Amino acid sequence: MSRVAGRRAGSPDTRSEILEAAKGVFSEMGYDRATIRAIAAAARVDPALIHHYFGSKENLFAASIDLAVIPTELIRTVFAESDAGDIGRRLAEVFFTIWEQPEARDSLLGILRSAMGGEEQAVAAFRQFITAAALDQIAPLIPFPDARLRALLMASQLVGVAMTRYVVRLEPIASARLEEIVDLVAPRLQSYLER
């Protein structure tokens, strides 16, 4: 609003700016509370332009989160270069390293927040992320008949920390140094693999 109608001068990548604004707003507010109008305002663009590029709010959300599904590959390489006694630590390091990157954090926060709210795509993305990471990668390494359950409990510990640290921002866990958290969590993850 408040800019003259018609095409803008130069060749700005407005589509990308909208996407970035969307990731920010979705991560802060979750799918339901995030409005197209708020995203448009953040991108300093008319709401109608968002529909011109993305067609619908659902589509925009899908585009905002699909970058976050990359880590599967990352996790695989991590396991390739780790010896068995070190997996708990490596896993924690990789998980939190991803979360500390601002761009990835926005996508992941958006997924977490919206999945809890019941947004279909977010639930699907969450399931897929956990399945690909925990069940496909970790469970095969666990020498117990309840391997899948153990792998999910490991994932639950990590997701739980992400919730308290990044979503609800509970102190002192929100401001703790990352290494401190990794040092404490890693042995518990590792123990799921061993006893």
Add this chain to the structure above:
Amino acid sequence: MSRVAGRRAGSPDTRSEILEAAKGVFSEMGYDRATIRAIAAAARVDPALIHHYFGSKENLFAASIDLAVIPTELIRTVFAESDAGDIGRRLAEVFFTIWEQPEARDSLLGILRSAMGGEEQAVAAFRQFITAAALDQIAPLIPFPDARLRALLMASQLVGVAMTRYVVRLEPIASARLEEIVDLVAPRLQSYLER
């Protein structure tokens, strides 16, 4: 709707029926997606009656979740009658026992779902619950300088399991027998207290 206007015959406790319906709908949909009209329909009542009793959606939500803040007392008694080596197990048992009770589960699900969505009261309730349980009750029992951080990581593990089991319903964790989960989680909680 579709019932004749005016006061109903007999003396039904409609206020309570509305509250129960509200807890159900809030727990399934979260604060944002739960509409006054849906709650009214579930209670077979006109939407206006909800405002007559509760004044606003915010108030109704507050009334729907404040029953869940009782467990603080429960946790305290549990610790009183446990010896130090058993706290991890007792804690896990109490936590999941509460969650398995349908009435409590509705309130807790509503809080969890809505807190992730950013609903103020839900975030506050979540904070208060964790603070009262983890920080006030558990942290004093931990003989390490980072006691508060450790207590929150214990809570994070439990919350993480609640999310995967009750909110996202991820298999095989959603259908696992409770004892199986407790058997696996308890030792990891306990280890936060000891090493």
Add this chain to the structure above:
DNA sequence: CACATAATTCAACACACGTTGAATTAAAGG
């Protein structure tokens, strides 16, 4: 039994939302 009061529904308002189609301006292509 009359009257106040509480419970309940009805109809409607104001608002915010996602979405749409037309109008306007700039860039691209020949």
Add this chain to the structure above:
DNA sequence: CCTTTAATTCAACGTGTGTTGAATTATGTG
């Protein structure tokens, strides 16, 4: 330089939302 095409805004629609005030019926009280 002229025409097509893409980018952008404007104004509006339809829908669902929380909320409100008046109307209607039963209960309770003197």
